Amino acid sequence: xxxxxxxxxxxxxxxxxxxxxxxxxxxxxxxxxxxxxxxxxxxxxxxxxxxxxxxxxxxxxxxxxxxxxxxxxxxxxxxxxxxxxxxxxxxxxxxxxxxxxxxxxxxxxxxxxxxxxxxxxxxxxxxxxxxxxxxxxxxxxxxxxxxxxxxxxxxxxxxxxxxxxxxxxxxxxxxxxxxxxxxxxxxxxxxxxxxxxxxxxxxxxxxxxxxxxxxxxxxxxxxxxxxxxxxxxxxxxxxxxxxxxxxxxxxxxxxxxxxxxxxxxxxxxxxxxxxxxxxxxxxxxxxxxxxxxxxxxxxxxxxxxxxx
Amino acid sequence: xxxxxxxxxxxxxxxxxxxxxxxxxxxxxxxxxxxxxxxxxxxxxxxxxxxxxxxxxxxxxxxxxxxxxxxxxxxxxxxxxxxxxxxxxxxxxxxxxxxxxxxxxxxxxxxxxxxxxxxxxxxxxxxxxxxxxxxxxxxxxxxxxxxxxxxxxxxxxxxxxxxxxxxxxxxxxxxxxxxxxxxxxxxxxxxxxxxxxxxxxxxxxxxxxxxxxxxxxxxxxxxxxxxxxxxxxxxxxxxxxxxxxxxxxxxxxxxxxxxxxxxxxxxxxxxxxxxxxxxxxxxxxxxxxxxxxxxxxxxxxxxxxxxx
Numbered sequence: 001x002x003x004x005x006x007x008x009x010x011x012x013x014x015x016x017x018x019x020x021x022x023x024x025x026x027x028x029x030x031x032x033x034x035x036x037x038x039x040x041x042x043x044x045x046x047x048x049x050x051x052x053x054x055x056x057x058x059x060x061x062x063x064x065x066x067x068x069x070x071x072x073x074x075x076x077x078x079x080x081x082x083x084x085x086x087x088x089x090x091x092x093x094x095x096x097x098x099x100x101x102x103x104x105x106x107x108x109x110x111x112x113x114x115x116x117x118x119x120x121x122x123x124x125x126x127x128x129x130x131x132x133x134x135x136x137x138x139x140x141x142x143x144x145x146x147x148x149x150x151x152x153x154x155x156x157x158x159x160x161x162x163x164x165x166x167x168x169x170x171x172x173x174x175x176x177x178x179x180x181x182x183x184x185x186x187x188x189x190x191x192x193x194x195x196x197x198x199x200x201x202x203x204x205x206x207x208x209x210x211x212x213x214x215x216x217x218x219x220x221x222x223x224x225x226x227x228x229x230x231x232x233x234x235x236x237x238x239x240x241x242x243x244x245x246x247x248x249x250x251x252x253x254x255x256x257x258x259x260x261x262x263x264x265x266x267x268x269x270x271x272x273x274x275x276x277x278x279x280x281x282x283x284x285x286x287x288x289x290x291x292x293x294x295x296x297x298x299x300x301x302x303x304x305x306x307x308x
Numbered sequence: 309x310x311x312x313x314x315x316x317x318x319x320x321x322x323x324x325x326x327x328x329x330x331x332x333x334x335x336x337x338x339x340x341x342x343x344x345x346x347x348x349x350x351x352x353x354x355x356x357x358x359x360x361x362x363x364x365x366x367x368x369x370x371x372x373x374x375x376x377x378x379x380x381x382x383x384x385x386x387x388x389x390x391x392x393x394x395x396x397x398x399x400x401x402x403x404x405x406x407x408x409x410x411x412x413x414x415x416x417x418x419x420x421x422x423x424x425x426x427x428x429x430x431x432x433x434x435x436x437x438x439x440x441x442x443x444x445x446x447x448x449x450x451x452x453x454x455x456x457x458x459x460x461x462x463x464x465x466x467x468x469x470x471x472x473x474x475x476x477x478x479x480x481x482x483x484x485x486x487x488x489x490x491x492x493x494x495x496x497x498x499x500x501x502x503x504x505x506x507x508x509x510x511x512x513x514x515x516x517x518x519x520x521x522x523x524x525x526x527x528x529x530x531x532x533x534x535x536x537x538x539x540x541x542x543x544x545x546x547x548x549x550x551x552x553x554x555x556x557x558x559x560x561x562x563x564x565x566x567x568x569x570x571x572x573x574x575x576x577x578x579x580x581x582x583x584x585x586x587x588x589x590x591x592x593x594x595x596x597x598x599x600x601x602x603x604x605x606x607x608x609x610x611x612x613x614x615x616x
Binding site: 218 | 612
């Protein structure tokens with residue numbers, strides 16, 4: 001059983017999609033990552049912060065999934081990070097209506113000592129300076145450091161982001177972000193420019209169009225499972241990252257071949273996430289459903305062809 | 309060796325992309341379809357029309373690929389169908405600048421008698437009434453009738469299109485067109501509505517995001533090969549259709565398993581088409597290159613995963 005350090009927001013989300021709207025519900029990158037990773041045989045810890053307004057039931061929920069929350073700091077008198085967003089009709093784009101950083105503004109991450117030698121570090125979307133602080137607290141170079149980020153940091157903290165990227169192994173971003181970061185339209189060329197920034201692996205998330213895994217020699221592609229209903233895309237990218245990092249931490253094998261499987265596991269779990277609002281589907285997900293859908297992934301993509 | 313009837317435009321295209329522009333060059337759906345199909349062991353015939361301005365060298369080119377052009381009518385004093393378009397920077401959208409139907413306006417398709425019992429009919433993008441006329445000329449129900457169409461006919465000849473669709477087996481359209489035709493955003497639901505219109509199989513082309521093959525029970529997905537350079541998308545969808553129909557005609561096997569292979573062959577050939585303007589890359593394409601890229605397709609998509 002490998003150890004996994006998860007950094008990212010633990011948040012209140014308020015979501016509107018064409019299919020309905022929520023009140024403030026449980027959200028945040030670290031939340032989705034940890035719930036997905038909890039499907040694998042892994043010791044994981046969340047490094048994050050919330051306010052005193054964060055309900056005990058949410059803390060209990062994470063604890064009951066065997067997620068270490070000893071360094072999920074609860075700031076007295078503080079308020080939890082809050083995001084409110086509205087998705088457009090095609091669900092491929094959204095408007096952020098409210099972002100309140102609250103306790104996240106002064107967050108000093110602390111890696112629990114039991115996890116300072118963890119095999120895998122999953123840096124969920126956060127300020128790149130916070131992500132780097134976590135890397136610096138690791139007493140042993142992890143087998144794999146994975147970083148998720150977004151265009152917001154490219155616009156507002158590019159120098160910090162470029163510094164942090166130097167120290168990681170895998171970056172996960174979406175196709176538009178890969179293009180923004182590199183100025184290259186071709187994703188093949190974009191990946192090549194990103195290797196020169198530090199990462200040895202590039203994962204490009206394309207939402208409903210699947211995900212690409214690149215290293216200098218190989219490319220692997222996993223589609224998103226075509227679904228009857230996509231209800232709420234919130235957290236799908238984080239769920240992908242959680243499945244990816246959780247599987248790699250559980251297996252301890254960071255070869256390209258095993259990363260391919262990790263991409264499939266991540267895509268598989270993300271396909272559940274979007275079927276309900278927020279974390280609802282991820283909280284109540286059993287191994288049988290997961291396995292059934294892995295079979296569907298195989299049927300969707302595998303073929304026999306005569307090659308010379 | 310199976311027989312394949314190919315219907316569609318044979319045209320002059322004038323193309324501008326971010327990478328350059330052309331004069332009037334060889335284009336048209338039937339041209340791209342037949343060039344792709346010519347990579348397989350198939351007897352194929354083009355049913356189409358051009359004007360007296362159509363160069364003999366283009367006719368010779370098609371003949372030299374063993375394509376029967378006895379019913380590629382050359383109208384004395386007539387002009388060949390002409391399309392001029394300009395692609396936007398991301399190559400995913402384009403503006404049509406000029407469309408001159410010319411001889412196509414009064415086109416009466418004639419299926420060569422040698423082909424009236426052909427196993428496969430590939431109805432390239434054309435007025436659905438012309439497509440239906442070809443179906444009606446087949447003396448024996450073909451094993452497979454494949455129809456490609458576009459939003460233009462949904463906007464301008466929907467009743468004709470719905471009538472023609474009743475008589476076909478496979479429809480190939482892009483994702484936006486599937487949504488337009490059915491009013492369903494989910495492609496899974498869209499495919500289901502299309503079965504009720506007639507086709508047993510639905511192929512949804514997503515350009516750089518790959519292609520989906522549906523029947524009532526199964527879904528298969530083939531990605532587009534990530535490329536260093538996409539130069540000109542013109543004809544990629546037709547090349548896909550040509551590879552798909554050509555492979556099925558050559559093998560004579562219209563099972564879902566074999567259609568999966570046909571989708572891979574179609575995607576593989578389309579990946580070459582976009583690397584140069586117009587038909588340039590398709591005209592000079594050898595089996596070795598094709599086979600090498602099939603290996604890449606396999607590496608891109610195939611994985612081993614433990615399933616319970």
